[in-house]
Amino acid sequence: MQHLIFTTNKKGMLHMPKKVTHFNETLKGLLKKKLTAQLLRRLAIILLFLIDIKVKEISVVLKCSPKTVYQTIRKFKSDGIMNLLEKSRTGRKSLLNLVEVKDLKKQLILKNSQESHTKVVHVEIIKNLILKNNGKKFSRSDIYSFCKKIGLRKVKPRPVHVKNDPEVIAKWRKEYPKFLDKVKNNFPDKKIVQYYQDETRYGQKTITSGIWSPKGVRPEYKNENSFLNSWIYGAINTETGKRFGLVLPTLNSENMQILLNAFSRKIKRSEHVLMILDGSRAHNNCKIVVPKNITLHFLPPYSPQLNHIERLWSYLKRNHLSFRLYEKIDDIIQAGSDAWNKLTDKIVNSIGFSQSRKRCVEHF
Numbered sequence: 001m002q003h004l005i006f007t008t009n010k011k012g013m014l015h016m017p018k019k020v021t022h023f024n025e026t027l028k029g030l031l032k033k034k035l036t037a038q039l040l041r042r043l044a045i046i047l048l049f050l051i052d053i054k055v056k057e058i059s060v061v062l063k064c065s066p067k068t069v070y071q072t073i074r075k076f077k078s079d080g081i082m083n084l085l086e087k088s089r090t091g092r093k094s095l096l097n098l099v100e101v102k103d104l105k106k107q108l109i110l111k112n113s114q115e116s117h118t119k120v121v122h123v124e125i126i127k128n129l130i131l132k133n134n135g136k137k138f139s140r141s142d143i144y145s146f147c148k149k150i151g152l153r154k155v156k157p158r159p160v161h162v163k164n165d166p167e168v169i170a171k172w173r174k175e176y177p178k179f180l181d182k183v184k185n186n187f188p189d190k191k192i193v194q195y196y197q198d199e200t201r202y203g204q205k206t207i208t209s210g211i212w213s214p215k216g217v218r219p220e221y222k223n224e225n226s227f228l229n230s231w232i233y234g235a236i237n238t239e240t241g242k243r244f245g246l247v248l249p250t251l252n253s254e255n256m257q258i259l260l261n262a263f264s265r266k267i268k269r270s271e272h273v274l275m276i277l278d279g280s281r282a283h284n285n286c287k288i289v290v291p292k293n294i295t296l297h298f299l300p301p302y303s304p305q306l307n308h309i310e311r312l313w314s315y316l317k318r319n320h321l322s323f324r325l326y327e328k329i330d331d332i333i334q335a336g337s338d339a340w341n342k343l344t345d346k347i348v349n350s351i352g353f354s355q356s357r358k359r360c361v362e363h364f
Contacts, residue, residue: 045072046081094149095136101150104129112157119157123147161302168300176297183274183295190272190293195235195244197259197277198304199251200313202321203229203332209322221323230332232316232340233259235275238308241345247336249329253285264291278307311351316340 041062048058055073059066096104107129112119120126127143130136138146147153184192204226213219233255234245244263248255267273272293277283279298290296304310320339326332 042072045069046076049073049076094146095138096130096134096146096150100134103133105150105152107133108152126152158305160305164302165300169303169306172300172303172306179297180274183272186295187272191270193237193267193271193273194239195237195273195275196307196309197233197235197275197283198307198309198313199231199233199282200317201229201231201251202317202336203227204326205229207317207322207324209318222325224325228326228329228332230329230336231255232313232336234309234312234340235259235263236309236312236348238349241347241349243340243343243348245340247333247340251282253282253287256282256285257288260288260291260294264293267293276307278304308351312343312348315347315351316343 041064044062045058045064045068048061049055049069053061055066055069058069062069094101104126108120108126111125123140123143126147127138127140130138180192204224206221206223206225208221211219231248231251232245233248234243236243244266246255246259246262248258263273272295274295274297276297276299279301283296284298299306316339320342321335324335326335
């Protein structure tokens, strides 16, 4: 293998061949792009080629075939150094164009919005829709990759009560700002703080959750269907993450009164709490005496999606109360207390406010 000899000037600066100097100047701009191992090898081939190293010697040094060296040099000679960049792989042309994909998504949304059992529950339905409307046939394996490519995924739909009335919900949203202004006028010297209140039941009936497991393995868990249970009463401020909770044995107006009285003592003197909650019998009861520093505002019937604390219950059950077995009521109460005490301002804020910031604005 031949040795490389470079000359130096009086100041000791290294003289490089003109074509290598030109290559170096072009390389400065090229290095700003994302480099890969393949691109670095191509650049090394061209650099050695420009300083007159033979093809066979280049292949030995870089441990690649002479054919690869020849092809890289040919690309460089024909279109320059920029031709060495990796070009994006287009792959096989899609069977459906953009317009057809857009129409397909509209059909799926329409089909899933219908109040019937004919929702898109299986990928075969998508295959049949494409075949019927576009005359294109997909294999079972191709349809899955195609769905992923165009942004389709299989999700569990959000349940909505059959008595849920969108018009009533829209009216409530429209009137809420007026109610908020009314509360502010009633307490002009107080800061109005909004809390969401609700309860959740948990106990011996085993709560399940998704778990991570290797493919092909479905883990087992011990299941119990006894009915010994307790309730977590909670109230959260979705903007700050502040919260207040109690674990109580049953759901009734007496325990709701206990929560309101205890929560009232925790409210700052400079604040007045606007508590948003559903209109269940335990909440909307003539026996309940609402403290002076709290104003209750009831949600429309059958609309739990408006109560942001519902997402907090899902988080607690999924992360802290799932797959638990209890022998006695004291164990149940302790588990609920431990789960609630593990909450932080950041967790409550992210669950109740940050993830649904846009939705909150739309609601209120």
